[in-house]
Amino acid sequence: MTELQQSILTLKKKKNAVILAHYYQEKGIQEIADFVGDSLQLSQKAATVDADIIVFAGVYFMAETAKIVNPTKKVLVPDLKAGCSLADGCPPDAFKAFLAQYPNHKVVTYINCTAEIKTLTDIVCTSSNAKRVIDTIPLDQPIIFAPDKNLGKYLIAETGRDMVLWEGSCIVHEAFSLEKLVELYKLNPTAKIVAHPESETHILQVAHYVGSTSGMLNYVKASEAQEFIVATEAGILHQMQFENPAKTLIPAPSKEDNTCACSECAFMKINTLQKLYDCLLSEQPEVLLSEEVIEKALIPIERMLAIN
Ligand code: SF4
DSSP states (O other), X not given: OOHHHHHHHHHHHHHTEEEEEETTSOHHXXXXXXEEEOHHHHHHHHHHOOSSEEEEESOHHHHHHHHHHSTTSEEEOSOTTOOOHHHHTSOHHHHHHHHHTOTTOEEEEESSSOHHHHTTOSEEEOTTTHHHHHHTSOTTSOEEEESBHHHHHHHHHHHXXXXXXXXXXXXXXXXXXXXXXXXXXXXXXXXXXXXOTTSOHHHHHHOSEEOOHHHHHHHHHHOOOSEEEEESOTTHHHHHHHHOTTSEEEXXXXXXXXXXXXXXOTTGGGOOHHHHHHHHHHTOXXXXXXXXXXXXXXXXXXXXXXXX
16 A cells, blocks of 8 residues: 555544545555445445545546435545536536427436436436336336437337437547457457447447446456456456456457557546545535535435435
């Protein structure tokens, strides 16, 4: 353990704080977190925290979700600029105008959206439970799905439901190159391709397994295969390798990058151990939401958590 990691743990204890980290955080942060998980696991965990402070090492909408489900806690983020192309690509005013075109539709939003978008939502979902959430909605009820069009297309194919989609996407998952992926697979023909449903349809079509972050971790653990090509943010490889030390994990190649095969979310990687230490020390930046937003945004999140 480094000196900085040790200092964070000492400060954390002194301040009665917990560190929640997403699987896409850098290795050093995952190593000292109290809990590491995907969006669904983190929102469930955040709701049960009884420490005074939650330091959320992830992107901003995730920290907002922690505040919504546990509003009496002080929620800190290492860097306010840790955004998300899905959340940022769905601004409230444009979304309101979009919803006005479909007044009879139920609104299902992927958890990767801002607190304000959640206030306009009937039910939230994550990639772990999206199919289950859609299945709770009566067949004759039209649905809007936002903000991820790729996850939406995947859900249309999986559930057979006809949904109106918001045109958003994840810059990381859209960056995978099918051509390079196929080339890589030819070189590793015994490998299994695993992909996150935020990836484009053509990537999902060649994958042996499509699922959420925790779903992919479970699949790799349970599979008898020894090699895997992983089409999601490269941060997950830390936990995957930890759980499967003897298996070979190969990050799926991206379209742009010819020097490095991995696909990293620049937003997630804005957080560093030093920023984590600084935010715990100064108790800034803090996630602040109005009572009205918390109250309204909690309703669709609780509907999702009840389904789980
Ligand atoms: S990987 Fe994509 S969906 Fe996840 S935080 Fe980064 S931009 Fe958002």
